[in-house]
Amino acid sequence: MRKITTLLLIALLVNLANAQVQQAKVIVTARDNPTIAINAFNGDQAARQKLERMFAISGWFQVLPENQADKADFKVQAAGNGTQYALNLQGNGKSISAQKQAADGDQAARQVVDDVLRQLFNVQGLCDCKIAFVVPDAQNRREICTIYPDGTGFEILTKNNAISTEPCWGHANAMVYTLAKNNALHIVLLDLGKRVQRIISSARGLNSSAALSHNGQFVSLALSLGDQVDLYCHDLATNQTKRLTNDRYVESSPTWSPDGKQICYVSDLPGKPSLYIVNAAGGAPKRLQIGGGECVSPDWSNVSNKICFSQKGTNGHYVVNVLDMGKAGGIPENVTLAAGDWEAPSWAPDGRHIVCTRATGGQREIVVIDSWLKTFRPVSNKGKYSLPAWQPAH
Numbered sequence: 001m002r003k004i005t006t007l008l009l010i011a012l013l014v015n016l017a018n019a020q021v022q023q024a025k026v027i028v029t030a031r032d033n034p035t036i037a038i039n040a041f042n043g044d045q046a047a048r049q050k051l052e053r054m055f056a057i058s059g060w061f062q063v064l065p066e067n068q069a070d071k072a073d074f075k076v077q078a079a080g081n082g083t084q085y086a087l088n089l090q091g092n093g094k095s096i097s098a099q100k101q102a103a104d105g106d107q108a109a110r111q112v113v114d115d116v117l118r119q120l121f122n123v124q125g126l127c128d129c130k131i132a133f134v135v136p137d138a139q140n141r142r143e144i145c146t147i148y149p150d151g152t153g154f155e156i157l158t159k160n161n162a163i164s165t166e167p168c169w170g171h172a173n174a175m176v177y178t179l180a181k182n183n184a185l186h187i188v189l190l191d192l193g194k195r196v197q198r199i200i201s202s203a204r205g206l207n208s209s210a211a212l213s214h215n216g217q218f219v220s221l222a223l224s225l226g227d228q229v230d231l232y233c234h235d236l237a238t239n240q241t242k243r244l245t246n247d248r249y250v251e252s253s254p255t256w257s258p259d260g261k262q263i264c265y266v267s268d269l270p271g272k273p274s275l276y277i278v279n280a281a282g283g284a285p286k287r288l289q290i291g292g293g294e295c296v297s298p299d300w301s302n303v304s305n306k307i308c309f310s311q312k313g314t315n316g317h318y319v320v321n322v323l324d325m326g327k328a329g330g331i332p333e334n335v336t337l338a339a340g341d342w343e344a345p346s347w348a349p350d351g352r353h354i355v356c357t358r359a360t361g362g363q364r365e366i367v368v369i370d371s372w373l374k375t376f377r378p379v380s381n382k383g384k385y386s387l388p389a390w391q392p393a394h
Contacts (some may be wrong), residue, residue: 032372033060033061033373034062034074034091035064036055036061036091037063037065037068037075037076038051038066038069038075038078039069039070039075039076040076041077042079042080043078043081044081047085047105050105050106050109051087051109051113053150054109054110054127054150057150058113058125058126058127059350060117060120060123060352061074074094074120075091076088080105080109082104082105083101083108084100084101084102084108085105085109085112086100086112087099087112087116089116096119096120098112098115098116099112100112106150107128107153109127110127110148111125111127114126114128117350123303123349123350123351124349124351124393126353126390127148128148129172129390129391130146130148130155130390131147131148131346131355131366131390131391132144132145132167132175132388132389132390133147133167133366133385133387133388134166134167134385134386135384135386136384141160141161141162142162142164142165143158143159143160143164144156144157144158144164146391149355149368149379157190158177158190160179162179162180162181163178163179163180164177164178164179165177165386166178166209166210166387167387167389168210168211168212169389169390169392170211170212170214170215170216171212171216171392172192172391172392172394173191173193174190174192174216175192175212175389176188176189176200176211176212177190178207178209185202185206185208186199187200187201187202187208187210187219189212200234201219201221201234203224206223207221207222207223208222208252209221209252210222211254211255211263214256214258214260214302214392217235218260218280219234220232220244220254220256220265220280222252225243228247228248229249229250229251229252230244230245230246230247231243231244231245231254231265232244242282244278245278245285247267250267250268251265251267251276252265252266253265253297255299255300255307256280256300257300257325258301258302258303258305261280261281262277263280264276264277264288264307265278266295266297272294273294273295274294275287275288275307290332292311292313293313293314294312295310295311295312295321296310296318296343297310297343297344297345299346300347301347302392303349304324304347304351304352305325305326306322306323306324306326306347306371307325308323308335308347308354308371309332309345310344310356311332317339317341318341318342319334319336320336320342320345320369321333321334321335322354322371335354335370335371335374336358336369336374337374340358340359340360341358341359341360342356342357342359343356343359345369346388346389348390349392352370352371353368353371354368355367355368355369355390356369357385357386358376358378363382363383363384364383364384364385364386365379365383366379366380366385366388
């Protein structure tokens with residue numbers, strides 16, 4: 001059985017690596033991004049194309065070909081080979097330089113483009129941050145895998161030969177997830193830096209929907225203590241657990257505010273899944289008045305103070321909406337204008353892009369949404385992928 005699982009995951013690796021990057025034609029096009037072009041390059045053509053592709057994948061530029069470089073807002077002089085890149089970018093009154101060396105050309109290209117994003121737009125880079133997701137095998141077991149947003153770097157994080165699901169990053173080097181094994185549910189903390197993991201909750205009954213705080217100290221999770229499902233907060237430093245809700249309704253899908261003082265979560269208290277806010281220190285929860293159909297899978301951006309979530313529309317399909325928590329009485333904005341069910345959204349480190357799954361024709365693909373331009377591009381081929389989560393910036 002392990003051999004079959006390995007072969008299936010190898011096939012997945014090949015499919016993901018061959019996935020084509022596409023740009024959806026949805027009302028607003030990427031021409032609203034500033035244009036960029038490499039007008040001089042010292043290196044082979046493959047290295048040049050890799051750098052151009054990474055600029056496009058970053059989602060912050062429209063890349064022009066060399067013969068149109070004189071029309072670009074930003075012009076780049078660059079050099080690159082199999083392990084490093086160096087560049088100088090000029091345009092719109094700005095001039096920046098960046099240089100990165102890494103184990104391979106893909107990583108060097110990701111890192112140098114992330115450096116450009118930080119210097120030019122003052123945002124956290126997203127190219128060198130991986131996307132975690134869940135994939136099943138032939139026995140319907142599930143493992144958590146990761147991939148870079150350019151479709152490279154596939155890796156199997158968990159090898160539990162069980163059901164590993166609900167990955168949630170706290171910071172770049174740690175995540176929590178739910179493990180179903182031996183007829184029991186557990187919450188597992190995975191330290192990616194040390195490559196070790198440990199079970200942090202195995203309470204009798206339900207252990208699920210865990211979210212690690214940005215500082216790595218607290219875990220919000222759903223437990224079924226006392227024969228009802230409520231939201232709790234567990235302190236990893238003291239091993240103390242605090243109850244945050246106490247009702248006969250079901251709470252799930254917590255996500256931390258940027259300052260770590262609040263938690264947004266889902267409750268079916270009003271008769272359908274809806275979003276609530278509760279203080280991490282405790283207190284009365286407050287419902288977000290956003291109307292419409294049921295709301296699930298919220299994710300709170302650590303940099304833009306916006307919550308993205310899936311909401312069921314009048315046609316019965318899910319869309320991804322974005323709510324700006326910095327605007328009192330704000331109205332959610334739909335950022336998915338194409339057909340399909342858009343589920344499990346997760347913010348990129350730049351606070352602009354969102355990864356989620358899009359289901360069409362009975363299959364799901366992992367896609368990246370530009371929440372500003374309302375365009376999207378696939379990261380994977382179509383399959384049975386679920387619950388993508390974008391790694392925070394390093």
